[in-house]
Amino acid sequence: xxxxxxxxxxxxxxGYLGGFALLFLVWHVAATWLARSAxxxxxxxxxxxxxxxxxxxxxxEAVLASLRRIGQGFLIGSAVGIPVGLAIGxxxxxxxxxxxxxxxxxxIPAVAMITxxxxxxxxxxxxxxxxxxxxxxFVVIIATAAGVGAVARDKIxxxxxxxxxxxxxxxxxxLPATLxxxxxxxxxxxxxxxxxIVAAELVASNDGLxxxxxxxxxxxxxxxxxxxxxxxxxxxxxxxxxxxxxIQAFAxxxxxxx
Amino acid sequence: xxxVVLDKVGKTFRGRTGxxxxxxxxxxxxxxxxxxxxxGTSGCGKTTVLNMxxxxxxxxxxxxxxxxxxxxxxxxxxxVVFQGHDSLYDWLSALDNIAFGLRLRGLGRRQRxxxxxxxxxxxxxxxxxxxxxxxxxxxxxxxxxxARALAADPRxxxxxxxxxxxxxxxxxxxxxxxxxxxxxxxxxxxxxxxDIEEAVALSTRVAVMTRGPGGTLKAVVPxxxxxxxxxxxDGFMAAFRQVHALIHAEILA
Ligand SMILES: Nc1ncnc2c1ncn2[C@@H]1O[C@H](COP(=O)(O)OP(=O)(O)OP(=O)(O)O)[C@@H](O)[C@H]1O
Ligand SMILES: [Mg+2]
Numbered sequence: 292x293x294x295x296x297x298x299x300x301x302x303x304x305x306g307y308l309g310g311f312a313l314l315f316l317v318w319h320v321a322a323t324w325l326a327r328s329a330x331x332x333x334x335x336x337x338x339x340x341x342x343x344x345x346x347x348x349x350x351x352e353a354v355l356a357s358l359r360r361i362g363q364g365f366l367i368g369s370a371v372g373i374p375v376g377l378a379i380g381x382x383x384x385x386x387x388x389x390x391x392x393x394x395x396x397x398x399i400p401a402v403a404m405i406t407x408x409x410x411x412x413x414x415x416x417x418x419x420x421x422x423x424x425x426x427x428x429f430v431v432i433i434a435t436a437a438g439v440g441a442v443a444r445d446k447i448x449x450x451x452x453x454x455x456x457x458x459x460x461x462x463x464x465x466l467p468a469t470l471x472x473x474x475x476x477x478x479x480x481x482x483x484x485x486x487x488i489v490a491a492e493l494v495a496s497n498d499g500l501x502x503x504x505x506x507x508x509x510x511x512x513x514x515x516x517x518x519x520x521x522x523x524x525x526x527x528x529x530x531x532x533x534x535x536x537x538i539q540a541f542a543x544x545x546x547x548x549x
Numbered sequence: 550x551x552x553v554v555l556d557k558v559g560k561t562f563r564g565r566t567g568x569x570x571x572x573x574x575x576x577x578x579x580x581x582x583x584x585x586x587x588x589g590t591s592g593c594g595k596t597t598v599l600n601m602x603x604x605x606x607x608x609x610x611x612x613x614x615x616x617x618x619x620x621x622x623x624x625x626x627x628x629v630v631f632q633g634h635d636s637l638y639d640w641l642s643a644l645d646n647i648a649f650g651l652r653l654r655g656l657g658r659r660q661r662x663x664x665x666x667x668x669x670x671x672x673x674x675x676x677x678x679x680x681x682x683x684x685x686x687x688x689x690x691x692x693x694x695x696a697r698a699l700a701a702d703p704r705x706x707x708x709x710x711x712x713x714x715x716x717x718x719x720x721x722x723x724x725x726x727x728x729x730x731x732x733x734x735x736x737x738x739x740x741x742x743x744d745i746e747e748a749v750a751l752s753t754r755v756a757v758m759t760r761g762p763g764g765t766l767k768a769v770v771p772x773x774x775x776x777x778x779x780x781x782x783d784g785f786m787a788a789f790r791q792v793h794a795l796i797h798a799e800i801l802a
């Protein structure tokens with residue numbers, strides 16, 4: 292890594308820190324002077340509450356429960372979405388048959404599927420994992436299929452006139468050419484998963500960040516609500532950064548736009 | 550027997566804007582070991598002809614024979630250098646791009662890298678094999694394409710304006726290199742260009758097309774001069790003038 296790259300990185304990190312500091316400052320000002328209310332605590336008490344929740348092990352527990360569901364559902368959704376997206380992008384008849392499916396289901400949001408999911412799977416892990424997988428799969432399918440469709444014609448032709456079989460064209464040209472869009476689709480799906488998990492846990496769960504929000508509302512523990520909200524934001528932010536770094540390590544080497 | 554026969558070949562594209570007859574009644578034979586330049590104004594159908602010989606597109610009229618058998622699709626005996634840079638693999642280094650055809654053939658990693666490095670040097674990019682296409686200039690990408698096609702050692706080379714994006718000096722160097730490779734390997738070459746001087750310098754015959762729509766063969770000018778060619782010789786000048794007059798008539802028409 293060159294000196295310039297390190298400087299760029301340091302600059303980015305400083306920018307993030309500054310941005311977050313500003314966010315908390317605005318929050319502090321708003322809660323202390325603009326909207327003084329027991330219902331809108333400033334960052335200080337929220338942080339204190341967070342420390343207590345961590346010491347009791349409750350916050351970690353909630354985070355782990357939510358992340359585990361997101362991880363499992365996301366993996367299942369991607370494992371189904373990638374091959375289906377590849378098939379839709381590669382074969383006209385498959386596209387003709389499956390496109391109505393994807394176009395139909397992607398307009399039924401996972402949040403709307405919560406009731407069905409609870410009826411089918413109960414309030415155990417399965418219903419949440421199903422919802423995350425559901426919210427993941429269509430985004431990944433569409434991004435992957437679009438990636439296959441976007442492979443430049445000459446890339447495929449070049450392989451053909453170098454003697455590639457159909458299988459070789461797929462494995463050595465279509466697949467790597469599709470990878471950046473596939474990963475971008477997964478990144479979008481990951482953001483969806485964070486939205487979905489809270490809604491799912493609000494409605495039907497014994498643990499997780501959504502459940503924490505719900506309980507806090509019942510018992511009017513406003514600080515707890517804010518701890519959960521900030522944790523969600525930070526978690527989502529970190530996971531998305533991690534994903535972006537992974538995409539860059541994977542695809543950015545040859546595609547500077549990633 | 551001719552190696553490649555184009556017999557009254559026509560191509561009509563049907564699309565959003567209706568039917569477009571790009572090529573009509575195009576007949577040309579390529580003998581083994583010939584170097585034929587296809588010359589014509591922009592949009593006259595040169596790439597379309599090359600795509601049909603490569604087997605990427607089927608003619609909508611007439612037939613194309615390779616060794617007496619109809620062309621049924623692309624094959625490794627016909628190497629293609631594409632117009633534009635889309636055909637390079639962004640995720641592979643320059644060296645691995647060149648080695649791609651060898652990899653398809655199951656050549657070992659060491660062997661194919663050695664061979665690829667040889668062709669990398671031949672196109673003047675020795676030592677720059679680790680760069681990815683995004684890190685190469687337009688002319689460099691073009692040279693990687695040429696090296697990739699040559700490394701696969703095809704019998705027929707189909708080249709679509711391969712030197713279009715190069716500066717005059719690199720261009721002259723690669724023209725000389727191509728002439729040498731062609732003389733050494735006895736490959737048959739179909740070479741598209743806009744450049745009359747390039748066509749006369751490289752080819753054994755210059756095929757001039759009429760302008761589109763319905764581009765077809767207007768005339769074939771044999772260039773019976775020894776290699777390497779002296780571009781200031783009377784013979785060269787005469788051939789140049791002859792081709793120039795043919796092209797000029799198309800521009801004015
Ligand atoms: N896939 C296609 N669909 C419809 N029309 C096409 C298609 N490909 C080419 N054409 C048309 O056929 C004609 C010939 O195109 P072609 O690419 O063969 O020209 P060319 O001689 O190679 O031109 P240039 O020197 O600019 O590369 C053009 O009018 C073009 O618009
Ligand atoms: Mg062209």
